[in-house]
Amino acid sequence: MNLTPIQSGWIKLADIKTALFDELQRAELAVQDYMNGIEGNPLDVVQHNIKSAKQVMADAKSKRLEFTRMIDEKLITPATAFEKRMAEQIEQAAAIELEMRKQAAENAEKQQAIANETAALKAHIVNEWFRIAAQYRHELERVTLESYQNCLKEKHPTHSIPAMVQDMKRILNAWNLPEFQKFERKLVSDGLAKEIYDSIEKYNPADDLETAIKNISIIWSTYANDLANADVAIESIEKHKQIAEMAFEMDLEFETATNALIAEAEMPIVETPKVKKEIKIKVDETEQCAKTIVSNFVRLWPYVNQYVRVKSWTKLTIGQMADALAKHINETGNIIPGIETIEVCK
């Protein structure tokens, strides 16, 4: 049967391995011979036997290394090279993916911030129109009642009612709308802001002014009666004004909070890719760094021991201590003096 070069190579390798293992077994037996009955021998014989056994073991080791080095160089290293190259490529791609994810998260955060400001702007405009309307109505009523009170206080005669009514109409007609409060816009563009502004129904004061002007005649229709008992009327109007003031303030507070809640509830939530941020400890190859890590690890042992997983305590490394301290920092947000940290995104 003809064998391929690889097949014949494997057979040769098997032969070499069998021969080596025979040789290693013989070496082990030789060491056993040297050690057998060692307690009954004089010291110089014991010392000689140990020396000889060590020599046998050293020879065996060098033969074993010759074989395993060959396996390593010709088989294991070239075989793992494939994985290493694959891992490098994947790692590079993962780094690119992380950068893309970070960028997407940053963009999503910006979009969310714009969405938040858009919602806040909408709520502001709705609330401002509500406030302006409510305040305008309230002021028209207040100024009318105050004028009426003043007329009563100054005891204007009843024959001047038409003049008082005319004066009042002139005052109300000239009464200005409260000013629209500015919104501190940072992210929403001019175009979008205008679009939002135009989409919200504006307050038209004409109807309220008309109603208020109609009310003037109604209010002054009882002037003669009130003048007959002016103090009582003035006090009663004062109470009415106070109640109206409180109702105005409560309505405004409720409506403002309601509109803010509606705006928040309507606000779109931008899907944000997850970028996990983790604190790692910067471990320098210096004695000082090692000492800082060890001393803090010991000092914080009650808190960090939960993060330590070792099979053998004698093999606990500085790196593992640093990892445990990093987990403690991630969990608590505490700062450990002398320990330098870096934020790693995953």
Added chain:
Amino acid sequence: MQVTKLKVHPGLNFDQYRALPGLSYSGIKNGDFVPTKKMMLGTAVHNYILEPEKYNGANRELVVPIARVLLFQIGELVKHMQSEVSVTCNMEHAGLSMQYKGRIDLIRPGRLIVDLKVSEMPLGKSIDHFGYGNQLTGYCLATNTPTGIIIRVCPKTLNTEKALIRQNPGFWERQVLKYGIPENIAI
């Protein structure tokens, strides 16, 4: 869909509310059920916020932080709204009438209803899964209130979210067709 005979029942406790005539959303959806631990936590939070005199102190370490988060979210509104309001009405559709009842967390009639939820499930999911939109639509229809908002807090993370409910009376129209009786013999 028309609503008639709306009646607000002030000051009822939950058992008194349950004794009222009519079908509630949870009655239609769940029938008689044994509340789970998670539901009981939600009830405790509701009691703590809306009826503090009825809160028995159970799970205080969980209840208080959740309640604080919800109260912060409700803000100024809480003092302008009525809480735990029981209502009954007749829902009428296609010549049939169904007695309805609901118990509303927070309401300013004619303007706003706020429903509080303590749930780990995001609203995007739970509104469909548990039909919260239908529940709130029922409250809004019954009280002629245009706006219904759910505020959810996650009991684990204490994160909150809010959702404005788009009212769809279709669910209630179907219930009237299913459970209603002709209007001329309705109570």
